[in-house]
Amino acid sequence: MPLWQIDIYPAEGQVDREGDRTSEEIRELGLGEQVDVIFARSFLVQGNFNRDDAVRLASTLLSDSVTERTVVAIAGQADLNQPPQFSSDAGAGSRLVNVLPKPGVMDPVAASTLGAAKDAGIEVDAVRTMRKYWLDKAVDDAALESICKKALSNDSIEQVVVGPLEMDQLDVGAPYDFELTTVPMSGLDDAGLETLSRDGQLYLTLVEMQTIRDHFNSIGREPTDIELETIAQTWSEHCSHKTLAGRIHYRGPGADGSPNGDERQYDNMLKETIFAATQQIRKNLGDDDWCVSVFKDNAGVVTFDDEFHACFKVETHNHPSALEPYGGANTGIGGVIRDPMGTGMGAKPVCNTDVFCFAPPETDVDSLPPGVLHPRRVMKGVVAGVRDYGNRMGIPTVNGAVYFDERYLGNPLVYAGNVGMIPVGMEEKEVKPDDLIVAMGGRTGRDGIHGATFSSAELTSESESLSGGAVQIGNAITEKMVLDVLLQARDRGLYNAVTDCGAGGFSSAVGEMGEELGAEVWLEKCPLKYDGLTYTEIWISEAQERMVFAVPQESVDELIQLCESEGVEAAVIGRFAPTGRLQLTYHGETVGDLSMQFMHDGRPPIIRDAVYSPPETVAVDLPAMSSDDHRDALLSIMGSYNVASKHWVIRQYDHEVQGGSVVKPLVGPQCDGPGDAAVIRPLVSSRRGLVISCGMNPHYGDFDTYHMAASAIDEAMRNAVAVGADPSKIAILDNFCWGYTDRAETLGSLVRSAIACQDLAIALGTPFISGKDSLNNEFSYFDDDGTKNTIAIPPTLLISAMGQIADVSQSVTMDAKEAGNVVFQVGATKSELGGSHLCLVNGLSGGQVPTVDAMVAKTTFATVHGAISSGLLRSCHDLSEGGLAAAAVEMAMAGGLGMKLAIDGIGGKLSTTEVLFSESNTRFLVETTPENAAEFQKRFTDAGIPVARLGTIESGDQLTITQGGNVTLDVSVSAAKSEWLKPLDW
Numbered sequence: 001m002p003l004w005q006i007d008i009y010p011a012e013g014q015v016d017r018e019g020d021r022t023s024e025e026i027r028e029l030g031l032g033e034q035v036d037v038i039f040a041r042s043f044l045v046q047g048n049f050n051r052d053d054a055v056r057l058a059s060t061l062l063s064d065s066v067t068e069r070t071v072v073a074i075a076g077q078a079d080l081n082q083p084p085q086f087s088s089d090a091g092a093g094s095r096l097v098n099v100l101p102k103p104g105v106m107d108p109v110a111a112s113t114l115g116a117a118k119d120a121g122i123e124v125d126a127v128r129t130m131r132k133y134w135l136d137k138a139v140d141d142a143a144l145e146s147i148c149k150k151a152l153s154n155d156s157i158e159q160v161v162v163g164p165l166e167m168d169q170l171d172v173g174a175p176y177d178f179e180l181t182t183v184p185m186s187g188l189d190d191a192g193l194e195t196l197s198r199d200g201q202l203y204l205t206l207v208e209m210q211t212i213r214d215h216f217n218s219i220g221r222e223p224t225d226i227e228l229e230t231i232a233q234t235w236s237e238h239c240s241h242k243t244l245a246g247r248i249h250y251r252g253p254g255a256d257g258s259p260n261g262d263e264r265q266y267d268n269m270l271k272e273t274i275f276a277a278t279q280q281i282r283k284n285l286g287d288d289d290w291c292v293s294v295f296k297d298n299a300g301v302v303t304f305d306d307e308f309h310a311c312f313k314v315e316t317h318n319h320p321s322a323l324e325p326y327g328g329a330n331t332g333i334g335g336v337i338r339d340p341m342g343t344g345m346g347a348k349p350v351c352n353t354d355v356f357c358f359a360p361p362e363t364d365v366d367s368l369p370p371g372v373l374h375p376r377r378v379m380k381g382v383v384a385g386v387r388d389y390g391n392r393m394g395i396p397t398v399n400g401a402v403y404f405d406e407r408y409l410g411n412p413l414v415y416a417g418n419v420g421m422i423p424v425g426m427e428e429k430e431v432k433p434d435d436l437i438v439a440m441g442g443r444t445g446r447d448g449i450h451g452a453t454f455s456s457a458e459l460t461s462e463s464e465s466l467s468g469g470a471v472q473i474g475n476a477i478t479e480k481m482v483l484d485v486l487l488q489a490r491d492r493g494l495y496n497a498v499t500d501c502g503a504g505g506f507s508s509a510v511g512e513m514g515e516e517l518g519a520e521v522w523l524e525k526c527p528l529k530y531d532g533l534t535y536t537e538i539w540i541s542e543a544q545e546r547m548v549f550a551v552p553q554e555s556v557d558e559l560i561q562l563c564e565s566e567g568v569e570a571a572v573i574g575r576f577a578p579t580g581r582l583q584l585t586y587h588g589e590t591v592g593d594l595s596m597q598f599m600h601d602g603r604p605p606i607i608r609d610a611v612y613s614p615p616e617t618v619a620v621d622l623p624a625m626s627s628d629d630h631r632d633a634l635l636s637i638m639g640s641y642n643v644a645s646k647h648w649v650i651r652q653y654d655h656e657v658q659g660g661s662v663v664k665p666l667v668g669p670q671c672d673g674p675g676d677a678a679v680i681r682p683l684v685s686s687r688r689g690l691v692i693s694c695g696m697n698p699h700y701g702d703f704d705t706y707h708m709a710a711s712a713i714d715e716a717m718r719n720a721v722a723v724g725a726d727p728s729k730i731a732i733l734d735n736f737c738w739g740y741t742d743r744a745e746t747l748g749s750l751v752r753s754a755i756a757c758q759d760l761a762i763a764l765g766t767p768f769i770s771g772k773d774s775l776n777n778e779f780s781y782f783d784d785d786g787t788k789n790t791i792a793i794p795p796t797l798l799i800s801a802m803g804q805i806a807d808v809s810q811s812v813t814m815d816a817k818e819a820g821n822v823v824f825q826v827g828a829t830k831s832e833l834g835g836s837h838l839c840l841v842n843g844l845s846g847g848q849v850p851t852v853d854a855m856v857a858k859t860t861f862a863t864v865h866g867a868i869s870s871g872l873l874r875s876c877h878d879l880s881e882g883g884l885a886a887a888a889v890e891m892a893m894a895g896g897l898g899m900k901l902a903i904d905g906i907g908g909k910l911s912t913t914e915v916l917f918s919e920s921n922t923r924f925l926v927e928t929t930p931e932n933a934a935e936f937q938k939r940f941t942d943a944g945i946p947v948a949r950l951g952t953i954e955s956g957d958q959l960t961i962t963q964g965g966n967v968t969l970d971v972s973v974s975a976a977k978s979e980w981l982k983p984l985d986w
Contacts, residue, residue, distance in 0.1 A: 001046060001125065003169050004054045005075040007132060008041045008063045009084060022133065026151050029374055030365040032143060036136040038084050042098075043113060044075060046170045047124035057124075061116050081164045083134050095144055097133040098161040099153045104446035104530070106473035106544065126170040150365070150374065156323040157473065174532050180591060181225040181536075185213040202232040211604050226536040226584060226592040233504035233540060234511055235603045237775055243741050244270045244773055246606030250751045252613070259613050266751075273754040274734055274768050277761040284765065290729055291767055293427050298339040298500060299347070299420065300769025301427050302731050304804065305688055309427055311347050312802045313339040314417035314733050316774040321414040325373065325381025327473040331544050333389045333416040334474040338500030340420025341483060342547060344427040346490045346498055347420030349483070350658060350682040352390045353692055354400040355798055356382055357413035357737075360641060361404075361984075369410065369781040369789070378412050385474075386416065387652040392476035393483070396661055397653035398678035399692040404641040405699075410779020410791045413737050415798050419690060421682050426490065429497035431513050435550035437521065437574040438495075439506070440563060441482040442475060442545035444538055445529035478545040478568075485568045486547065494555045494562070501546035506573075507539050509548040514576050515600050520583040521574035523591070535586040550576055608741075612748030614704040620833050620847035625913050630969040633917065634889065636841040637882040639979035643837060647672065648984045659684055662808045663723050668815035672981075673894020676722040676878050677801075679811045689811065691730075691803035693719035697881075699835035701795035703849035705749045709756035709797050710852040714921040716801040717764065717861060718878040722924060724811040724868050725803025727861035732761070733800040734771040739778050739792035749795050757797075763854030764861075766801075812868055814877035816895030819955040821874055822933040823899060825884065827860060827923030828946040829907045831914050837882045838917035850921050856945070857922040863943045864924055872932045872939075879923035885916040885969060887925045889959050893977040898954035901961045903968070905948040912968045916961070927953060 010016045019039040026035045043062055045054065051072070058070040073079040083094045101107050110127040117124040133152055135144065148160045188196065193209035196202070204212075212231055216223050223231075233239060248269045254261015266272050275295055282289045292309050293301040299313035317332025333352060340347035359375040368374060390397045395418070489495060501509045506526070510519050523535045529543070551559055556572060563570040577583075582599065584592035595602075625633065637643055650665045655678075663679035666672050677693035695715030700708035713732065721727050734757060741747040761768060777793040805811055833839055834847035867873055875895070879887045884903070892899050907915040928936045933949065940947035959976070961969040 001048055001169070003044060003046045003075040003167065005073060005080050005165070006043045006045060006054065006058045006062060007071040007080060008058070008068050009038070009071070011067055011069045014067050022151065025377070026147055028376060029151055031147050031151055032139065035139060035147070038134040040132040042130040042132050044128045044130060044167070044170060045113070045117070045124055046126045047122065049122050049124070053122045057117055057120070057122055061120065062113065075165065075167050094137055095135045095139055096163055097135065097144075097148055097152055098165045099131040099133070099158050100128060100161070102157055102159050105157045106445060106475065108473065108475035108477070111475065112477070128170055150377070154324050154373075157327060176532050176534060178535070178586060178589065180589065182222045183225055183228050184222050186217050186222060188213065200228070202228065204232055204235060207604050208235060211602065215598060215602065224592055226539055227594055229536055229540050230507050230511065230582070230592065230594060231599060233507045234599050236504070239504055239508055240603065241270060241773055242603065242606050243608070243747070243775055244736070244750070244754075246608060248608050248610050248747065248751060250610040250612075250748060252611070252748060252752050269751060269754060273758040274771060277758040278767040278769065280762050281765055281767045291731070291769060293344065294767065294769040297343045299343040300731060300733065301343065301422065302769060302802070304421070304682070305686065307424055308421045308683060309424055310682065310690060310802065311340050311343050311420045311422055312417065312731065312733060312800070313770050314353070314415055314735050314798070314800045315339065315772050316735055316737060317414045317416060318411060318737065318774050318777060321378070321382055321412055322373070322410065325378045325412070326385040329382040329385030329414050329416070330389050330474040332414050333386045334476065334479055334544055335500070335502045336416045337393065337395065337418045337479065338502065338547065340418055340422070341486055342498050342500035343420065344422050345429055346426070346486050347422035348487060349393070349395050349418050349420045350660065351419050351678070351680050351692065352386075352395050352397040353417040353419075353694065353800065354386050354397060355402070355415040355694055355696065356400075357403045357405065357408045357698070357793070357796060359404065359406055359409035359412070363409065369779070369791070371781065372410050372779065375409065375412070382412065382414055383649050383652060389474055389476045391654045393480045394657050396655045396657050396680070398655050398661060398665060398680055399694065400665070401694055401696065402646050402649060403696065403698060405794055407791060407794050411777040411793050413777070413793065413796060415735055417733075417800055419682070419692065419802060431497045431517055431550040431576050432552065433517060433576065433578045434553065435496055435576045436553055436556050436572050437510060437519065437576065438549040438551045438556065438559065438570055439501070439526060439573050440485065440547045440549060440568060440570040442478050442543055443527045443529040443569065444533065444541050444543045444546070446533065446537055446541060474544045481566055481568045482545060482547055485563055485566050489559055489562055492558070494559045495549040495551045497550040499548055501548050503542060505540050505542045506548070510574070511582060511599060513548060513550060514582065515596055518577045518579035518581050518596060519574060520577050520585070523573070523584060523586045525571055525573045527569055527571050535584070535591050539584065608747055609744045610748040610751045611744045612705070612752045617703075617834070617848055618846040620839060620844055622833070622844070622911065622913060627967050627969060630885070630913065630916060631971045633838055633842065634882070634885045634969065634971055635976060635979045637837045637886055638889065638976050639983055640837060640841050641983055643881045643886060643980070644983040645672070645674065645981050646984060647981070648986045662689060663811050663813055667813040668894035669896055673813070673815045674890055676719040676814050677725070679723055679805060679808055681808055687807045687809065689805040689808035691720045691723055691725035691801075691805055693801045693803070695719065695799045695801070696797065697835065698794040698796045699840065700849050701749070703834045705753040705795050706756040707849045707851050708795065709753035710760050711850050711921055712797050712799040713757065713760045713764070713766070714852045714857055715878070715880055716799040717766065717857070718922060718924065720801045720803040721861045721864050722812075722814065722876045722878045724805045725865070726805065727803070727858070727865055728765065730766050730801050730803040731769045732766050734768055735798040735800070736773040737777055737793060737796040737798070738773070738775050739795070741775050753795065753797055760852065760854055764858050810869055812873055812876050814875055814891055814894060816891045816897045816899070816927055816953045817874040819897060819953050821927045821929055821953045823901060823950045823952060824926050824928065824936065825879075825906060825923065825948045825950055826864060826926060826940060826945060827879070828920065829884070829910065829915055829918050829923065830920045831910055832918050832920045833914060836917060836919045837886070838913070850919050852921045859943055860922050860945050863940055863945055867936055867939060872928055872936045873926050874929065875927040877925045879925055880919060883917040883919050884925065885961070888961070889971065889973060889976045891925060891927070892959050892973045893980070895953070898956040898958045898973055899951065899960070900954050901951035903950065903961055903963050912963050915963075916969060
């Protein structure tokens with residue numbers, strides 16, 4: 001059976017964009033100053049067809065005849081190995097590099113090609129995609145090896161062949177010869193148990209391994225491999241949140257500042273802080289409770305209108321993104337989209353959000369520890385992964401943020417969120433006895449093996465080679481087709497329950513759905529991508545785009561027919577049986593038999609000490625600063641990565657699809673201002689809107705994680721309020737990403753932040769409805785002399801907020817609107833420069849970290865919302881990174897206008913520099929008309945909220961700020977904008 005190779009190059013006269021991009025990336029990574037690259041997309045196609053069919057496939061399905069040219073030949077023939085012509089004189093002796101997915105790695109383009117070829121009547125049996133790079137003669141062997149590893153491929157998922165590709169057939173897998181495997185645990189001592197946990201990538205503690213051994217000893221047998229893997233998945237940190245839900249004895253600073261004045265004993269820290277806050281708020285709301293389903297399903301659900309509820313979930317996908325940025329982020333967003341789809345009886349996704357944390361993109365390539373990808377490559381891969389999945393599914397990405405810190409070098413953070421709408425009455429689900437277990441969507445392969453347990457472990461320099469299987473590659477088109485079927489099946493009432501197949505694969509999905517009942521699974525019935533998977537691999541694979549349904553027997557035929565009509569694969573793989581057990585068989589052989597009670601309740605509780613002592617507050621040594629110094633500081637802040645424009649990221653996303661976007665990520669006449677939050681109409685038949693925002697500042701955690709958490713909540717709230725959200729109906733989500741919490745000090749910093757979440761949520765009346773934690777975000781490697789080095793991320797808490805607005809026409813944006821309008825600052829400015837961007841860009845340490853007065857914040861948010869609802873505001877912008885000076889210049893440049901402000905009424909005895917750059921919370925910069933100025937000011941004065949009339953919007957290009965009649969800051973708005981655009985103008 002012939003194997004054809006089809007190479008696709010840009011046509012003559014067309015720009016080789018991918019070749020130019022690769023050449024630029026090689027230069028950016030410091031791997032070569034001028035390496036010319038020619039790129040080709042390639043397909044290896046195996047089947048019983050002739051050259052005419054191969055040419056037809058190449059010209060009609062795989063290439064654009066206007067912009068591309070093709071080379072078609074039997075794989076290995078000389079035609080495929082002739083170097084193309086470089087534009088320069090270089091090229092003689094050029095080097096050919098072929099990059100292919102490793103066997104077993106998901107290849108969505110190949111799968112689509114296979115289907116399309118069969119639809120065209122071409123007998124294709126197998127397809128693999130490939131990338132070909134021709135590098136010019138300037139590349140020697142050492143440089144080529146470095147370029148291949150760091151710029152052209154990712155060893156986690158790809159293989160590299162330098163020179164001609166010698167291949168005459170595609171390996172599509174060999175049949176699996178069944179052999180039941182048991183794991184001898186009964187005779188293992190503690191050292192043996194720890195070795196088994198580590199080498200088997202179970203990542204369980206010694207006490208947990210002892211518990212498993214003792215359990216099987218008590219029933220008189222050894223566990224099978226699939227039983228041990230099932231328990232490891234169920235008990236993993238990723239799936240069970242065992243640290244935060246464990247018993248913790250905490251000692252931390254008291255309200256009076258005493259080092260250990262706060263001592264608490266938690267039996268379940270999450271339930272007694274985050275969950276308890278929501279319970280208290282719901283109790284306070286009484287009959288007005290608008291929470292529907294919280295902390296019990298794949299996403300949190302709140303009321304929206306009489307016909308629909310809104311649900312929201314944010315996940316983390318950090319470890320996979322560290323190894324394979326594109327695939328990790330791609331499946332991160334794909335997985336979180338499936339959370340609303342698997343909530344209740346299924347929600348329709350309406351928008352995405354994402355937040356990323358990276359090391360600085362200018363990091364010296366020679367400084368990278370072994371096993372670490374360059375931050376620039378990580379960033380580009382992560383953004384592309386989220387972009388492609390959301391865009392291809394037709395879901396707008398409407399909100400997000402990007403943060404930079406050197407400590408994210410070994411552990412980038414990738415938060416992905418999705419909002420969905422679910423009909424009222426569809427928020428509950430219940431598995432019934434004898435319901436059939438139906439798997440729908442993508443086929444099962446080796447991608448994602450040990451993903452859940454791997455996500456619970458610390459990364460090391462060996463993680464890339466040891467855990468490559470933990471990375472999955474997504475296929476958004478398959479998930480879109482599954483979504484279409486799910487919504488139709490839901491409305492026809494064809495199933496009783498549904499959940500997504502995420503971390504842990506079938507193991508977690510079926511195990512959770514059958515927890516209260518029992519389940520039996522026939523593993524040989526699961527559709528596979530290729531032959532050769534063991535029964536255990538089938539069970540724990542985290543292959544993407546799969547959903548699991550509980551289907552009444554009388555409905556299964558109709559559901560299967562519906563799937564067939566939409567081209568979606570579905571298979572009955574078992575049934576829910578009232579046995580209280582998980583029973584797994586493979587071709588009639590029992591391979592696993594576990595008690596549901598032991599799986600879900602048998603894990604020994606984590607018992608840990610937590611201690612926290614925030615560093616003593618030290619006054620910042622603030623130098624005397626002139627007007628010119630203030631201008632230079634502002635320009636430095638605007639040009640710093642954490643403040644700079646993220647337009648390079650934003651403009652890759654479709655935020656218009658579905659037609660509901662109202663306030664978009666970039667605002668103003670030129671659509672280039674940094675919006676505070678997104679506003680969407682999730683139901684285009686209604687003017688009621690959802691508001692999506694976020695808050696996070698990891699730098700504050702270096703001072704006190706309590707105030708970091710409080711500031712994150714305040715920021716998420718004020719971002720939402722700034723565009724018009726009603727603060728009395730804002731739901732929030734927590735995502736804790738922390739270092740190695742086996743250390744009492746690290747765990748203490750986390751508990752301290754959870755206490756802040758509880759305090760602020762209750763005070764503001766803002767319930768948590770869902771959340772997710774990701775622990776052990778540390779990267780370890782060894783120097784040549786054997787010294788161990790560890791990079792731990794800063795304590796990082798993302799707060800995501802989902803608010804509501806009665807009529808989207810009432811929403812406002814942050815861009816200055818009209819010259820002559822009046823500018824006010826709302827809120828008090830304090831001496832709070834700790835962790836500020838002024839200190840960061842000037843290398844200053846010390847200062848008081850920003851704090852939150854919750855009662856003042858609640859009144860402020862309500863009063864701002866009242867002013868917006870009454871039409872008193874033309875624009876509103878929260879004060880955050882960079883303080884008043886940065887907020888003012890952002891408003892001005894977004895509106896294409898200037899400002900003239902006087903700050904005499906702000907700050908009392910604070911220095912001018914503090915007034916300009918303090919990052920105190922709960923503050924807004926607002927614009928109102930001269931006619932409404934007095935009414936606006938009176939509202940805040942009557943409410944007891946500090947408000948200061950600063951000046952006016954001007955028609956020029958200058959931001960001028962004075963104090964006591966003297967100019968303290970004078971800067972060209974266009975110059976500030978240029979600095980703001982420059983850092984990420986890729």
